Each structure stands twice: as structure tokens, then as C-alpha cells.
Amino acid sequence: MSDQLIVTDVEGVTDIFGVHGATGVSHWKCLASRRHLHGDWEAVELARVPPGGLSGEHRHTRTEEIYYVVAGEGEMLLDGTGHRVGAGSVVLTGLGTIHGLRNTGTTDLDWITVEVRVPHPVSPLEEKVNARIHDLKAEGELDTTAFFTGPLRQVAVRTMAADTELSLHAVGVEHAVFVLAGSGKADAVELRPGVAVTLPLGTGAQVSAGPEGLEFFHVVLVAPRSRSQR
DSSP: OGGGSEEEOSTTOEEEESGGGOSSEEEEEEEEEGGGOSSSEEEEEEEEEOTTOEEEEEEOSSEEEEEEEEESEEEEEETTEEEEEETTEEEEEOTTOEEEEEEOSSSOEEEEEEEEEOSSOOOTTOOOOOEEEEEHHHHOEEEOTTTOSSSEEEEEEEEEOTTOEEEEEOSSEEEEEEEEEEEEEETTEEEOTTOEEEEOTTOEEEEEEEEEEEEEEEEEEEOOSSGGGO
16 A cells, blocks of 8 residues: 555755744754645654754644654753753643743754644633653653543554564554664665655555664554544
8 A cells, every 4th residue: 555655754854944933044844744634633744953953932722742852952941941852752742831942962953743633722822831751762652642632642662673564554543654763664665764654544554674673753643534524
């Protein structure tokens, strides 16, 4: 089913100035968007800021969001308080939380943003301290149902040993995968660091790890049977 998969990579990022009111340049690329999916995704994106750069503080009233740090060091700003994050950190930001991200390191700070829509938005004036930070690389997997109100169900960093296989099926759910290390294939799609594969509803893929193994960031979201049910 590889011809139905959404396959992108981190090449050709776009320069953006003044993200969320911040000064300076950042870099961005959309890896998947709601236009090609059935679930209530807003988008899966790569973001990057140089040393000293900032993605400005802002609040979401209709979406919940995950930040997964791929590389670099930074400070996650949650309602004005800074929290140290680095490669492997995942930040869950719920409705109403003011959040931003600053690069405090000496190299680029790269992260994946997964933003999804929720059934019950909050007032633009409603502020909440509604966020959690986890070391996802150490924990391996998080069930997000106890925290988020929307369709996100699971976020994980999966490590596959050399020459092993994993079947992914988009039955009642959709999957987003971002390769962190190693090599392999998703059906006929070549996997390498920086490649993103999204599985729309009704598709599937056989993921196989190469001789050095495979590590990837993985998100699962509940999806309705058809677009008419959205």
C-alpha cells in the first residue's frame, strides 16, 4: 500500500521570520496536513531555530499540541516559566497553556510539532497551566488519553533491532512516523533519518529495520471511518 502513504523529508525547509511574534529567523516544513487525512490533525511539522532563536510564546484555544525535540538544547516556556529540554524530550501542551521554545544551545534546535483539533475549544481569555514534559526516549511510550481531550492516543519512540519487522495498520487510527536514526523500509519506501511517513486511514505498511537497526518517533491518532463523519 506504499502508493497511499504520505512520504516527506526535512529537505527544503522554508525560512520564516517573526514566528508567533518572536524576532529573528526560524525554519519550517509541513510533513503532513489535515487535507490528506481523515482524523482531526491540524498538521505534523518540522521546526528549527538557530542558537539564540525563539519560537514566540502563544496560546492555543482550539488545538492540542506535542513538541518532540529531535536535536539540540532549549528552554520550553510554559506560562512564563522556563523548563530545560533536549533531544528526546516531549512536551504535551493542552488547551489554554501559553508556550514557546528558545534555543539555548550552540547548535540548531530541531523539533517535531504535532497539532490536533479538539471537540471543545476554550475561550481565548481562558488561561491554564496545562502541560507536561517527559523524557520520551527514556520512557519509550506515553498513553495521552488521560491528559488530552482530543483524538491523540499514543506517542512513542520505537527502537527496532537489526533485521526485524513491525506491521502498522491504519484501522480506526492514523499513524505519523519520523525516522530518528538507522535505516530500513516501510514497504518500498526507503527510511533514513529525517524521513516522515504518515499512514492515512485504511492504509498499512510493513516496517523493516536495516542492518544497523531503526529508531523512530511515532504518533497514533483516532480517526473516523470517513471524511463525512468529521
